[in-house]
Amino acid sequence: MNRRVFLGSVGSIASLGTLAYATRDSLETLAVRIWLSEQAASYEGVIDRIFDYLENVLGFDHWTLELSVGGTVSVSTENAARLTTRGEWPMAVAAGELGQRNLEPVSDVNLLVTDGGMEEAPTGYGIPHIASVGGARQIAALEPFDELVDDDWVVPNTTPARTIQVLAHEIGHALGLExxxxxxxxxxxxxxxxxMLSSYAWDPTYDTDRSRCGTIRPSTDGLERKLSLAFSSCARRELE
Structure with missing residues (x-):
C-alpha cells in the first residue's frame, strides 16, 4: 500500500469513527479489540489480565463495553510507540479495513500490546481509534484487579501497575482524550x-500546570508517587 492510499485509508477510518461518536447515544457499545505481538502472546494470561482491568476501568454506565481479541500480529519491533508513530500499526489496521490483510478492526479502539520495555518513554502511543503499548510481561505479572486496587482505585507506582495505567492512557488517546x-x-x-496525566505528573518538562478539570498540578517534591486507575471527572465527562 503506498503512502497516499495509507493516509486516505486512515483518514476514512477516523472520519467514520467521528461520525459514529457524533451520532451514538448513551446506550451504545464501546468496542475495544486487542491484538498481541507474537512475543507478547508467549506470556500466559496476558489477555485475561487486560480484560480484567479494562472491564473495570472502562465499565461506565453510559455504554456497553465489548472487549474482543483480534489475534496475534507479526511486528518489526517490540517498541510499541514506534509501531504507531512510524505507521506500521495504523497501516495494518487500514489494510484490514480495506480487506487487504487478515485483520478485522473495530470502529472504536484497536489496541496492539507488545513486549516492549517500560523503562524509557514513550512506552506506547495512541491516535484516534488506534493504540499500541508495551509491557506484556508486566501485565501478565499483575495481580487480579480486585487484589491490587483499593476502594479509591489507587495503586502503587510499580512497573506492572504503571503498565496497565499506560494501557488505559493510550486507549484514552484513541478515544480522543488529551x-x-x-x-x-x-x-x-x-x-x-x-x-491521562500518568507519569507526566513527575516530569519537570511537562509545561501544563492546570487540567481541563480546573485543578492545579501539585508540587511532587519529596512526596510518594502513586497512581490512580480511575479517569478524572473531566475525562469521564468527555468520554460520555
Missing part, C-alpha cells in the same frame, strides 16, 4: 496521578 484530561492530587504524603 494529557490535560488527567489530574494529580495530594493525599497525605503522596501525589496520585490519574491515567
Amino acid at each position: 494529557h490535560d484530561h488527567g489530574v494529580a492530587f495530594r493525599d497525605g504524603g503522596a501525589v496520585i496521578a490519574t491515567p
